[in-house]
Amino acid sequence: MIAFIIRRLVQAALVMLAVAFIAFAMFNYVGDPVAIIAGQDLPAEQRIELRKSLGLDDPTPVRFARFVGNAVQGKFGLSYRTAEPVGKMILERLPATLELSIVAMIVALCVGIPMGVFSGLYPRHWLSRSMMTVSLIGISLPTFLIGILLILIFAVLLGWLPSFGRGDVVKLGMWSTGFLTVSGWKAVILPSITLGLFQMTLIMRLVRSEMLEVLRTDYIKFARARGLTNRAVHFGHALKNTLVPVITITGLQLGSIIAFAIITETVFSWPGVGLLFLQSVQAVDIPVMAAYLVAIGMLFVMINLIVDILYFVVDPRLRSSGAKAGAK
C-alpha cells in the first residue's frame, strides 16, 4: 500500500514537472516579454539592461528552476492585460468556479444515479427507453447550445431566472460565496444544469450498464431466494456494488467539469477562473494562461491521486492484487 502510494506520488510529481515545463516554455518563448513590458520603442541599451534585470539571459535550467520556485509560492508575475498579480486574480475567482462545479456535480449525481438505477432495473420500460434517447441527445448537444437554450426558455421567455452573473455574494474572509443569498441560488441553477447535464448522462449510462451486469450475478439471485424485499436487493446489494466505478468516474469527471466550466462561464458571464482563462487566450495574456495551466494540472494530478487511493480503499480485491504487484 505504502509502496503504491509512493510510486503514484513520484509519477504525480513527474507529471507536474512536465506541465510546469510547458508553462515555462510558453512564458519564455511565446512573444518577447521585454517588448510586452516596455513597448516597442525602448532604446537597445535599456532593452539589454531590462533583459538582464528580468534574468532572461540566464541559462534555461536556472530560469526553469526559478520559475518552479516562484510557481510553488503562487507567484506567476503580472498579467499582461490588467497588470495585476496573476496569483491573486486566480485566487479571487476560484470560489466562483468551485461552487459552480460542485453544484453541477451534485445535480449530476442526484439525477443521474436514480435514472440509471431505474433504467437498469426496468430496461424495457418506456421511461427507460426515453431516458436513453434523451441521454443520446444530451451527449450530442454541445454544452454552449444547452446553455443558450436554457437562457432562451427560462430567462428570456419565462423570465424566472437570471441569465448572467452570480447574484449577490457574501464575503467570508478570502472566500466569496453565493450560497447565502436567494439571488445567488437563483443564479447558480441554470449554469449548474448546463455544466452537469453531460456528466449526468454519463453517470446514468454507467449506473445502468453496471446495474444490468450486477443483477445477473449469483449473489443477487441468492438474495432473492432468501426472500429479501426488492428494495433491499436493489439498493442494499445491487446499487452498492455499482458504486465503485461511479466514484472513480465522478472523481475523474470533477476535473473535466472544472475545465468545461470555461464554456459555461462564458455563456452565463459567470465570474470564475474559466472566464478569466478564456479572456487571457483571446488577449494572449501568457502569464495567466501559464498559471491556469499549472493550477489545473495540479488539480487534475491531485484528483487522480485521490481517486486511485480511494479505489484502493473501497475495493478489497485490488488491495491483494496490488500488494502482489508491489512485491514483485
Next chain:
Amino acid sequence: MMLPTARVIDFWRKASDSDIYWSFTRSKLVMVSALITAIFIIGAFGAPYLAPHNPFDLASLELSDAFKPPAWEDGGEAKYLLGTDDQGRDLLSTIMYGSRISLVVGFMAVIFAMTVGITLGLVAGYLGGAVDSFIMRVADVQLSFPAILIALLVDGVSRGILGQARHSDFAEAVLVVAIGLSYWVQYARTVRGSVLVEKSKEYVQAARVIGLPGPLIAIRHVLPNVLGPVLVIATINLALAIITEATLSFLGVGLPPTEPSLGTLIRIGNDFLFSGEWWITIFPGIVLAVLVLAVNLLGDWLRDALNPKLR
C-alpha cells in the same frame, strides 16, 4: 480486363452482398442518419450553387433587410426563408456556407489527428523500448486533460507566435492543428495496441526473414492490418471535432465573423437573444445539433457493424 461500367456493377454487387450493407438496411435509424448526413454534406458543399443568396457578396446585402424573422412569422419575407441576421444576410445561405466550413475543419482536424496518432502509434508499437514508453507517457499525461483545454492552449500559443492580426488569416489552419493535437492520443493508443498484436504474427516474421527493412514492414504490411478500428474512432471523432470547432468559434477563439462557421453564427446570434431575434441563434444551433447527432449515430452503428464479436 473489365469495362468500367461492368466494374462498377461488380462493385455494387459485391457491396450489396457484404455484412455492412446488410446491417445498414436492418436499422431505420441508421438509414435516416445517413440520409440526413448526406443532405447536410450536399447542402454544405453545394452551397455556392444551391444557396438562395450569396451572403459574402457585399454588394447584394442590404442593411434594411437586417433582422427579418423567418418567412412564417409576422414581417417575414418568402425571399428569406429562415430570416436574416444583423447584417441582412440570408440565414439559410449563411448556414449552408457555415456548415461547409464546419465540416471542412472537422474533416481536416480528424485527418490531422489520425496522421499524428497513427504515425506515433506505429512508431511506438513497432520500435518498443524507450521510444514507446516516452510516446505513451506523453499520451497518458495529455489524456488526463480535457481536449477543449488543449485546443484552447494551442490556440492561445499560436496567437502569441503569429500575432493577433496574422492569426485571423490562418484561423482555419490553427483550428485544425489545435483540434487535431487534442485528439491524437486515442489513435496512437489503438494503433500501438494492434501493432503489438500484429508484430508477433507470422507474416511479419516472414517479411523480416526475407530481409525487408523495418520501416517498409511497418508501413506496407503492419499498417493496413491495424486500420479497421482507426476508421471507427475517426467517425466518432468527426462529431467531436465538429463540436469542438463550434465551441471554440462560439467562445470567440475560432473562426472570425467574416468567415463564419456554425459556431460563429451561434455566437453572433447570442448577442440578439434578449432582444427577441431568436432565429439567428436557434437555426444554426438546430443544424449543428442534428448534424452531430446523425454523425454520432452513424459512428455507433459502424462500431457495432465492424465488431466481429457482435455478429
